[in-house]
Amino acid sequence: MPVKTITLSVMCLLPATAAAQDFPTPSEEHKIIMQDVGEWSFQGSMQTPEGKKEFKGEEKVVAIGEFWTVSHYSSGGLKGSATIGFDPKTEQFVGTWVDSFQPTATRMRGTFDKKSKKMTYKTIGVGMDGKPMPGKIVVHYKDKDTHHFTVMLKDPTGQTDKLVTTMEMVYTRKTSTKSSK
Numbered sequence: 086m087p088v089k090t091i092t093l094s095v096m097c098l099l100p101a102t103a104a105a106q107d108f109p110t111p112s113e114e115h116k117i118i119m120q121d122v123g124e125w126s127f128q129g130s131m132q133t134p135e136g137k138k139e140f141k142g143e144e145k146v147v148a149i150g151e152f153w154t155v156s157h158y159s160s161g162g163l164k165g166s167a168t169i170g171f172d173p174k175t176e177q178f179v180g181t182w183v184d185s186f187q188p189t190a191t192r193m194r195g196t197f198d199k200k201s202k203k204m205t206y207k208t209i210g211v212g213m214d215g216k217p218m219p220g221k222i223v224v225h226y227k228d229k230d231t232h233h234f235t236v237m238l239k240d241p242t243g244q245t246d247k248l249v250t251t252m253e254m255v256y257t258r259k260t261s262t263k264s265s266k
Contacts, residue, residue: 109152109173110151111151111152112171112173114171114173114178114197115151115152115170115171117171117197117204118153118154118169118170118171118178119148119151119154120226120229121146121154121156121169122146122147122148122154123145123146123258123259123260124143124144124145124146124258124259124260125143125144125145125146125256125257125258125259126141126142126143126256126257126259127141127142127143127144127160127234127254127255127256127257128140128141128254128255129141129142129160129234129252129253129254129255130252130253131251131252132249132250132251132252140160140161141160142158142159142160142161142163143158143159143160143259144156144157144158144159144256145157149168152170152171153168153169153170154167154168154169154170155167155168155169156168156169158184162185163184163185163186164184164185165182165183165184165185166182166183166184167180167181167182168180168181169193175194177194177195177196178193178194178195178196178197178204178206179192179193179194179195180192180193180195180206181193182208182210187210187211189210189211190210191208191209191210191220192208192209192210193206193207193208193222194206194207195207195222201225202225202226202227203223203224203225203226204222204223204224204226205221205222205223205224206221206222206223206224207219207220207221208220208221208222212239218238218239219238219239219248220236220237220238220239220248221236221237221248222234222235222236222237223235223237229258230257230258231255231256231257231258232255232256233253233254233255233256234252234253234254234255234256235250235252235253235254236250236251236252236253237249237250237251238251
């Protein structure tokens with residue numbers, strides 16, 4: 086049988102096989118990350134050796150089915166993407182971040198506190214010295230159209246082992262969900 090026929094036969098069986106299986110359904114945690122879907126603008130500041138640097142940009146977040154989101158971030162020359170989901174086995178939010186300024190990915194694992202409306206991720210990336218760089222990201226959801234984003238990394242001066250705030254951003258949804266109801 087030619088390869089094309091085999092491939093077509095397998096593809097025809099997929100819908101029947103899929104219908105016969107019980108697929109997972111989205112959890113409340115998956116619904117939390119779906120709130121980020123949309124187009125956002127942000128203003129922020131970053132701590133640099135020269136001092137505080139202000140910046141602004143945009144981010145578009147799209148749903149990949151009902152379990153994952155993928156974002157496309159742009160600020161000046163920096164382009165980046167994040168993939169966010171929830172792993173029911175570990176009961177943690179999981180994600181990755183990649184951008185145009187670094188050749189390695191940052192991995193994220195986090196939890197959401199319903200009372201404070203804060204998502205907290207522990208991150209691990211690679212520092213400028215090539216060694217693992219621990220960090221933390223906190224996203225505070227003020228409402229469905231505004232959230233504050235804070236990045237904390239290991240103190241680059243080496244004066245402390247604590248994490249220090251290196252970047253803060255305020256996100257605003259471009260089209261309010263309040264006006265679309």
